[in-house]
Amino acid sequence: MHELDETDLEILSLLAEDGRRPFSDIGEAVGLSGPAVSDxxxxxxxxxxxxxxxxxxxxxxxxxxxxxxxxVELSAGSVETVRERVRDADGVEHVFVTAEGDVWFYARAEAQNVRSWVAGLLADVDVEGYAVTLIDDVEWTPSIEGLEFALTCAECGNTVDSEGETARIDGDVYHFCCPSCLDRFETRYRRLEEGA
Known part of the structure; x- marks a missing residue:
């Protein structure tokens, strides 16, 4: 398993700023050729x-x-329903689920219909209550700088480090924390394929 290096993180940071930035421009910034950045x-x-x-x-x-x-304060068991419904709604830009199991979302709504719009989104769902706050100014600056990236094992969910394994199975790439997780995954995958 190849770990992300400083150059990978710089490339990710530059792409996060502008996903359409030419690879040649990124290459100049990180000291690589355009084709090397593309690779x-x-x-x-x-x-x-x-x-x-x-x-x-x-x-x-x-x-x-x-x-x-x-x-939105939710009763137990309503989180996935509300998250899916809100995520697919027009005007919703960001959806968050709190540690308490509530759903918060940032959206743009027609000024005169905010309450009816929210009520329509939450119709037929067990909601304990909700609060709507008008936002004056928004600055959304997703950043990857300074963050630790970690891949998770497809078998057990542990973090994959430099000792991990990567395998391509039927065209999909999977990452594993150790060879035994890779073996277990492949064995189960093949059994499922044979049973299908």
Missing amino acids: RVTRLQEAGVIKRFTIDVDRTQLRAGVPVLVQ
Whole structure:
């Protein structure tokens, strides 16, 4: 298993700032050629570190409504239902689940219909209550600098370090903390394939 090095982290940081930045520009910043950066990005994608490239739309430019933060107190067992419903709703930009099992989300809603919009989202769900806060200003600066990256074992969920294993099984890349986890995973995978 190849660990992420300083150059990988720099590349991730530059891509987090601008996912459309040319590899040649990134290469100049990190001391590599454009094709070398491309190879590293491909490896990071295959390893599952980079899942997708997205855009960050400034919704204020689109006049998409007023920004609100909604805090929803939930009864046990409602978290997944609410998270999925909120995540798929128009205008919702970020969804958070707290350690207490509540769902908070940041969204833009029509000013005159905020209460009815939230009530519609939460209809037929066991909700203990919710609070809507109007947001005056938002600064969203996701950062990867200074963070420790860790891959998790596909078998046991432990952190994969330099002693770990990586395997491509039927076209998908999996990471394992040790050879025995890889063996167990492959054995179970093959059994499931044979039973299908």
